[in-house]
Amino acid sequence: MKSIKKVLVADWLDAYGGAERVIKSIEEVCRFDITYTLICLMHRDHLFKIYQTKTPRIVQTFVRHFGKPFRYFFFTFHFFVDRIKVPKDVKLIVSSSHSVAKGVRKSSPDQLHISYFQARNFNYIWEDAPLFFGKFQSLFSPLILFLRKIDVAQAQRPDYIVANSNFVRDWVKFRYNRDADVIYPPVDLSQFDLQEQKEEFYVTVGRIVTVKKFDIVVEAFNQNKKKLVVIGDGLHRKELEQMASPNIHFTGFLDTKELRQYISKAKGFIQSGVEGFGIATLEAQACGTPVIAFGQGGVLETVVEGKTGVFFEEQTTSSLLKAIEVFEQTTFDAAAVRIEALRFSEERFKKELGEFIEQKLQEHNV
Missing domain, CATH: 3.40.50.2000 (Glycogen Phosphorylase B;)
Known part of the structure; x- marks a missing residue:
């Protein structure tokens, strides 16, 4: 991949699960200079599973002050991802989004932002709202509708969305009216x-x-x-x-x-x-x-x-x-x-994602 400044934006880093395994493969394709995330609670050993060849530079938001119960403050996530300041000399932004990472702002019009959707995004306020809010859903209805409006607006920010399945691609079209390509995630x-x-x-x-x-x-x-x-x-x-x-x-x-x-x-x-x-x-x-x-x-x-x-x-x-x-x-x-x-091999994922990013960089003359 071209020798340009690249950053990763992830929703949060707390445990080494399926989404983090995908981030590991994305990192191996791109070799990011900086990772931005709402909060990082991940153990050092697990971080090095993602960033195997370097000590990562991780920039967190104010959400870090919420600590382990940070998910209870979900209603602030859109606000804080909007406050992430990506340096203007960055040429490529890749967001790994299952919540709000897609909503990061570009700081320069010549930057390229590709968002990889790990799932239906911020599902607290969409299909899973009845599960998350339970009997209090009607009480929180004004907040849910407000957050949905912000979520849809922030979903327009990436230049390209890549979904991890046809299921998620169809959901992106239905909820955000955005087209998305599909690249299945890796399994090591x-x-x-x-x-x-x-x-x-x-x-x-x-x-x-x-x-x-x-x-x-x-x-x-x-x-x-x-x-x-x-x-x-x-x-x-x-x-x-x-x-x-x-x-x-x-x-x-x-x-x-x-x-x-x-x-x-x-x-x-x-x-x-x-x-x-x-x-x-x-x-x-x-x-x-x-x-x-x-x-x-x-x-x-x-x-x-x-x-x-x-x-x-x-x-x-x-x-x-x-x-x-x-x-x-x-x-x-x-x-x-x-x-x-x-x-669904890891090699297939890296090849497809790498080729996709290179193609879009060329199309945008980055």
Whole structure:
């Protein structure tokens, strides 16, 4: 890539999850000079998983003063991303956006801003508003409508939007009236080997927050008494641990090696939320572990029903329990499950993203 000054804008850096794995690959393509983010709470060791060859220069906003409960101040995010000052000598801005990073302002008209959408953006105020606000949604309705207006306006700022799935691309068109290209995110298949011998437990992975719907998974396994391992952490972990029966084990966040040990040996991987893409489901498939997933979102592009997994139709405990029954009556070929995941390699992502950025730089004479 051209020797120009480049910056990355990320919503926040708090844990090394799926979005951060994508950022790692974007960094390897671009080699950014500066990273701007609302807040960085990520452990130093995890930061170096992203910035492997250098000590990163990370610039945070006032949100850093909110600390770990920063998500409760979501209504300030648009304001603070708008206050990020990108130096005028920067030529390329790449935003990794699942919330508000897309809204960063260019400081010069000859800058190029490409935004990679990791998911439907700022979904607190869109489809997931009923889950996030609950019975108080009507009370917060004026705030939600106000934030939606700002969100749509800020979504017009990138020169180009790249979506991580056709599902997210269609959502971008519907909500923001913006066209988007699609580049599927990377899965580092070298970290996830085929494991054909499975054990009698299921696994689910992710940030334990309301919109991920971990509650229906815990409720289902409370009823069927099968062994479940929940990997991840978040605001609702303690609440779920209190309601979980002894057959359910919570591990907290794990590093890649420990994560692989669980998902490679699991009988099945469960995804209960709506993901724009769902990297964790592909990491499971790369290990030959089939998936039980709620049948909306990016999983429809990555899971082949009857071959690499099964879907459930409603985000309810009963619907998930029925899907588990179907799953246990289906025979899966672990090697065939892995083959499907090979279409989403990290090398493919880097090549496609690199070529896209180079093309747009040339078109804009940057």
